[in-house]
Amino acid sequence: MxxxxxxxxxxxxxxxxxxxxxxxxxxxxIFLLVTVIIYLxxxxxxxxxxxxxxxxxxxxxGIPSDIIQVEVMNGCGVNGVADRFTxxxxxxxxxxxxxxxxxxxxxxETMVIDRIGNKANADKVADILGVAQNNxxxxxxxxxxxxxxxxxxxxxxxxTPIIKE
Numbered sequence: 053m054x055x056x057x058x059x060x061x062x063x064x065x066x067x068x069x070x071x072x073x074x075x076x077x078x079x080x081x082i083f084l085l086v087t088v089i090i091y092l093x094x095x096x097x098x099x100x101x102x103x104x105x106x107x108x109x110x111x112x113x114g115i116p117s118d119i120i121q122v123e124v125m126n127g128c129g130v131n132g133v134a135d136r137f138t139x140x141x142x143x144x145x146x147x148x149x150x151x152x153x154x155x156x157x158x159x160x161e162t163m164v165i166d167r168i169g170n171k172a173n174a175d176k177v178a179d180i181l182g183v184a185q186n187n188x189x190x191x192x193x194x195x196x197x198x199x200x201x202x203x204x205x206x207x208x209x210x211x212t213p214i215i216k217e
Contacts, residue, residue, distance in 0.1 A: 116176040120199050123150035127159030127203040133214075137181070137204060140213035144180050149198060159205040166190040166200060173199045182212035 122141065126134040138148045164183050166174035169192050177200050178188045208214060 114170075114172045116172040117170065117199065119147055120173045120177060121147045121149045121197075122177060122200040122202055123152070123196075123198045124148055125152055125154040125201060125203045127154035127157060127163075128206045128208055129157030130208065133204055133208050137202065137208075137211070137213050141177070141180065141202075146177060146180065154203050159203055161187055161207050162205040162211055163203045164188045164200060165203065167193055167196045168199050170199065177202065180212065182210070182215070 124134045124137050124141070134151050138151055141148050162181070162183050164174045164178040164181070164187060166189070169190065171188070171190055174188050175185070178185065181202070
């Protein structure tokens, strides 16, 4: 008769608990990483497939915005002229967000520059200032965060803000 030997496996209880805890922690970490990857993939998918939602109705119709944000740039070199234009524009409900000097001071005629493609905004500002329509131009630039740029030229004394003073 042959006897079978049974060998008992030695189970190290503290090591088994430690291994179980590490495995559980790693499983939670894997779950969190997979969740983040799914979320990022979904975000990229939505970003690539959705058209940008921009209200172009006012641009297409040529209607000026309710709030027109402008920057006033001094292109003639006369001190204080940009401040006078700014005060006049603010009195006429135009939001002046930036005042400064233009890159050069030899601009002959005041210009109104449309920055977003809605020329109606620039036309409205030009009417308020008394700028001729042939000095209203469009230069779309995504780096600017204004609707209209006003460059004050040497003919500033012919513009409405100065005449009305």
